[in-house]
Amino acid sequence: MCKVQLGPFLELHKNFQLCSIVEKFQTASSKGKQGKEKASPQGKEIIPCDFCLEQPHTAVKTCLTCEASLCQAHLSKHNAKAAQKDHVLVEPSNNSSLQERKCGEHGKLLECYCEDDLIFVCVMCSIAGSHKGHRIITLKAEYDKELVVFSDTMELMQKNKSAMNKTLGELQKSENQLQLNKKTLDAQLSNLFKEIKAEVDQKEKQILADIQSSAKKQLSDIATLKKETEKKRDEAAKDLQDLQMLRAQTDPFQFLREFKLAQDRINNQDFSTDSMEVLALQLDQATIAAARSWTQQYISNLDSLMQAVHSQFINQTRRNRAAPDFRDHFHYQGNPYHIFFKQQQQQQQPQPPMFSFGNLHFSRK
Incomplete structure (x- = not known):
């Protein structure tokens, strides 16, 4: 309640806000309501100014304290009053948006x-x-603290995206090496079999067929890994894009709500990557020399001799798992959360440790 004592010469100021509301309702009784909310041709909702009388202009801000939407002209008058300097202004909102606040x-x-x-x-x-x-703080204070978490989340997602691209590059190198290994083996085996064509023609076909089958399976494994990694990379890119769009959100309420949803979604995703290392492989020269000198015995010994080579080809691929680039521990001054990233090495022995956003653990101070 205002307790200022009015003197005989004290100038009284007109309450523009109250007068506008009264005039608005008086006019509405004769002309009818002209539509509180409209939609633009682009489908975006248009909120009319609550203080315009004849033809309401489009509101540019909504005052949560006054519970009214204002056009640019009325917003300037609203902000000119010292008593309303601290009112909370947000983007134009309808009544349902105000109620949820x-x-x-x-x-x-x-x-x-x-x-x-x-x-x-x-x-x-x-x-x-x-x-x-x-412990109660303002929304702005919580918003400022969460911006720190948001920045680190953006950084982590960028690193994960880069890790996916790096893994895809390594998988491509592995695929090329496997193709080169196959080409090298084909050439060496063909030269060897040409020398003893009459005796080992059937065995040549068998060995090459086995290698072809193994190469097809291993190439299929690499293709599967590439497809999985591309999918994870696309998910990381989408999450990063969503976070970048969220960065433009200046409304603390909307930001906090949308960012927490984004965090939950990210936490449930697995950004671990599997790479495939292919070792360089070719026939041992000692094996070739022995084969040439033992031509008469080669037919009987060929099967056991080539089994060793075949085994090397099968085992030329080695899968490596790289963990996402997380820091072990985050702590922000004043933040109610401690964020820990825990490895699963103890639960997954002897497999390499896996990391994912699902390993986020929150503990209160």
């Missing part, structure tokens, strides 16, 4: 954040409500 218990604006229960609260909640005695 209010406390269901007290009907007040959700202007604060409870660090104990990790939810939005109003001022009354902290004074006489269920959050009395809790």
